[in-house]
Amino acid sequence: MCGISAVALLLCFISAQCGSPDASRLVEHTAQSFRDAVLSGKTSFIYFGKHVNPAIKAFIEQLEMSAHALEDYGIVVGKVNCSKDSVEKYCTGEEVMKKTYLFRGADVLRSFDIDTVFDVNAIVSHVLFSVLFTEVRYVHTPAELLAVERAAKGKMDIVMGHIQVLGLPEHRALMEAAFVYGAKYQFVQTTGAPLLKHLGVADPTSVQARLWFLHCRGVAHRSEPCPHTLMRKPLTTINIHTFLQLMEAPLLTEAAVDPDEVKVVYNHLNVPLLFLFTQSETLQLDRDTAESVARRLRGEVGVVLIHRDSHRVKTPLKHNAAYRLPQEEVRYFSLKKVEELIDLFREQLFQGTEEEEEEEEEEEEEEQDDRWSSLDVLDDEVAESVYRDRGVMLDTEAVTKLTAETFSAAVTQNGLMVVLFYVKWDAVCVAFLQSYVEVDDALDDVSGIELAYVDCGEWTVVCSDQNITSFPSVLLYRPSEVPQRYRGMLGTGSLHRFLLLSQVPSPTSLSSSAEVLSFLEGDLYNTNSALSPVRVLGLYSPADTDVVVFEEAAKSLRGETLLGLFVHEEAERWAEEHSVTLPALLVSRGPGILREAHSLHSSTPQELISYIQSTTLDPFPELTVENLPWYLELEKPLLLLFVGAEESTETDQSLKEIQKAQSTRQLDSSLPCWIHLGRTPAGRSVLEAYLGFVPPLPALVLSQLATGGEVFHFPPERPLLAGTIVQWLKRIDDGQEQPAGVVSDAVWGPPVPFYDFLAVMDEEAPGYAAQRSPKTKPGGKRGSERGQERNPAGRGETETAFNPQTPPAHTEL
Numbered sequence: 035m036c037g038i039s040a041v042a043l044l045l046c047f048i049s050a051q052c053g054s055p056d057a058s059r060l061v062e063h064t065a066q067s068f069r070d071a072v073l074s075g076k077t078s079f080i081y082f083g084k085h086v087n088p089a090i091k092a093f094i095e096q097l098e099m100s101a102h103a104l105e106d107y108g109i110v111v112g113k114v115n116c117s118k119d120s121v122e123k124y125c126t127g128e129e130v131m132k133k134t135y136l137f138r139g140a141d142v143l144r145s146f147d148i149d150t151v152f153d154v155n156a157i158v159s160h161v162l163f164s165v166l167f168t169e170v171r172y173v174h175t176p177a178e179l180l181a182v183e184r185a186a187k188g189k190m191d192i193v194m195g196h197i198q199v200l201g202l203p204e205h206r207a208l209m210e211a212a213f214v215y216g217a218k219y220q221f222v223q224t225t226g227a228p229l230l231k232h233l234g235v236a237d238p239t240s241v242q243a244r245l246w247f248l249h250c251r252g253v254a255h256r257s258e259p260c261p262h263t264l265m266r267k268p269l270t271t272i273n274i275h276t277f278l279q280l281m282e283a284p285l286l287t288e289a290a291v292d293p294d295e296v297k298v299v300y301n302h303l304n305v306p307l308l309f310l311f312t313q314s315e316t317l318q319l320d321r322d323t324a325e326s327v328a329r330r331l332r333g334e335v336g337v338v339l340i341h342r343d344s345h346r347v348k349t350p351l352k353h354n355a356a357y358r359l360p361q362e363e364v365r366y367f368s369l370k371k372v373e374e375l376i377d378l379f380r381e382q383l384f385q386g387t388e389e390e391e392e393e394e395e396e397e398e399e400e401e402q403d404d405r406w407s408s409l410d411v412l413d414d415e416v417a418e419s420v421y422r423d424r425g426v427m428l429d430t431e432a433v434t435k436l437t438a439e440t441f442s443a444a445v446t447q448n449g450l451m452v453v454l455f456y457v458k459w460d461a462v463c464v465a466f467l468q469s470y471v472e473v474d475d476a477l478d479d480v481s482g483i484e485l486a487y488v489d490c491g492e493w494t495v496v497c498s499d500q501n502i503t504s505f506p507s508v509l510l511y512r513p514s515e516v517p518q519r520y521r522g523m524l525g526t527g528s529l530h531r532f533l534l535l536s537q538v539p540s541p542t543s544l545s546s547s548a549e550v551l552s553f554l555e556g557d558l559y560n561t562n563s564a565l566s567p568v569r570v571l572g573l574y575s576p577a578d579t580d581v582v583v584f585e586e587a588a589k590s591l592r593g594e595t596l597l598g599l600f601v602h603e604e605a606e607r608w609a610e611e612h613s614v615t616l617p618a619l620l621v622s623r624g625p626g627i628l629r630e631a632h633s634l635h636s637s638t639p640q641e642l643i644s645y646i647q648s649t650t651l652d653p654f655p656e657l658t659v660e661n662l663p664w665y666l667e668l669e670k671p672l673l674l675l676f677v678g679a680e681e682s683t684e685t686d687q688s689l690k691e692i693q694k695a696q697s698t699r700q701l702d703s704s705l706p707c708w709i710h711l712g713r714t715p716a717g718r719s720v721l722e723a724y725l726g727f728v729p730p731l732p733a734l735v736l737s738q739l740a741t742g743g744e745v746f747h748f749p750p751e752r753p754l755l756a757g758t759i760v761q762w763l764k765r766i767d768d769g770q771e772q773p774a775g776v777v778s779d780a781v782w783g784p785p786v787p788f789y790d791f792l793a794v795m796d797e798e799a800p801g802y803a804a805q806r807s808p809k810t811k812p813g814g815k816r817g818s819e820r821g822q823e824r825n826p827a828g829r830g831e832t833e834t835a836f837n838p839q840t841p842p843a844h845t846e847l
Contacts, residue, residue, distance in 0.1 A: 060111055062115070079104065163205075175229070182220065188250075193247055245264075289341070291346045296338055306360065312340065444484075460506070477530070540593075619646070676711060
């Protein structure tokens, strides 16, 4: 296979001789010549027939055409007339005239129904796929593709083709490319839709045959994904050859001559060339921009960066970009936005006819409000949602707007006053303001709570007096009390729950054992049981002075959970019944559930707050978007069970088995938890990110995010029992289980170089964007040490003062 020349193949493909039947290559075998052919060890594709009817005659014509094509791959095509020469085993039985056979020597690689190999394209594609069976991997699920990627990382790139129906011309083109380039790339073929979703195709049903190039050879770490490039042209042999040549070419070429004189590897491929200009002052910025453009147009356009400082470059300064289409002259223009450049190539230069351009323009006008570029707005999902909803007017009339004149009177009135401090120019603030209005609507029937807001962009003095340093901020004001800051999720449900719980006194003072029992069993404040099933009780003796510490902690936790306080002689009896010493903490998770008891040793309110928050966490929680951050702070591996939206006996049994294993204390090194995909649909995306696909549910995985990001999948074929779970975890600890996936710990950086503002600042004034250590008084050794810890690499040790009087250098792009 390696000896086949790609150029020879293309010349053959283009020329009419490859498909012309004037000199037939179809070998008509006798019984003896057939035996000689199979003994020669060559690969042959042979049809055995008797009578010729119209259907068989049409097939023979296609077989003759395929003989010309397969000859280039060293495969001999022949036929045996069983009416004249009978070949034992192949000329007898009902299968005669219905099947063809692919031989390698005397071995039958595969047999085909003639309905399957119905024309020359089907014959060539199926025969080559069978010959290359061990080299072209057929994958159906994302997990199978990820396994191929893991094996290829650091070694070779992958060429993956999606073929809707086998045997079509696109299938033939892919197999011909695999025959030529199979020693250089790992070829992968698929016909399934799951892989298309994995590659980011929104609607797999509308996708025709496609080809992707997965850049795995340059991936050094197993946790890094293989970047992929889509071939946007139809799947033909010539297009695939051109595309693969472009993948081998440098991403960005640099030159110091005018575009007319540039000679690059793209010239012989007849692809468009894009020229971008740069100067020495902004070289790095322009190179980043050019590389970003080259990645987006990779496989379609060759990108060249022209150094304008060279004396050989005569292009006027008014032009900073140019392009050259095949067989045409260079055209110069001024580039203002990168998106305009992408549109130029994708929507104008690559359009086939003027009618298509007009239709495209009409569609653009109709969808103008929905189409926007992230480069023209912000690199932030919240900003994206706010931008898209910019035409929706938010009704804030029901919420009180406070000013410098009305603020003091409003927050000192009776009841609970909730105030949102925000700024109009912040996307998160604008998004949360909508949730804030929804909470106000939901509290219409609740007395004693009033919501208001302050625009800190307009009333800066008010926000400064209230020590507002971040936006948005929500403060709760009660008469004669210190304002309480809301620390929960910025969503409607979380804030609504918090405000309802804030109406309950914290702590609730209990005066008898009967009240204690009523509090712990949920009878006291039973209307709030759905909001917070967990109740925390502090037990103190009357002589204990640390009661004030609990009271301060309870005030800070008001709205998060229900806290009670029992300062009484009978507190000692409650402590003895639960085998703890005073002061103590009792945690109740509802009627019929065993209470947890803890002796208290915290000396400050902040320590006690942290301790109460940790003890109220569920030992086997159902993870949701709201509570996930609390459990991630534990930094334990997650033993995570994904269950389906519909209740089932299998789901209930799986949950019980994990609890059974947990009761043995053999799961203490991890955090057992579960996600209900019906109540938390985001869990499906998490599972797919872990494994690359969604397996049958329930599915158990171990996610080691804090230690390498490896994800292990409990084998579905094993029974999900307490004993097998413990054994599986032990095999993982012993290194006997292979990870099913790896969650990349890549830094969440800017999506494109244009948003790397620190790099831009460093380009303008080196060292100015470096993280600074706080200034200290002379002799302040402690501050100096802290500054060294913050700047371990020594970046910015010699600070360069930023001079606002110095104009920034002009950026070409």
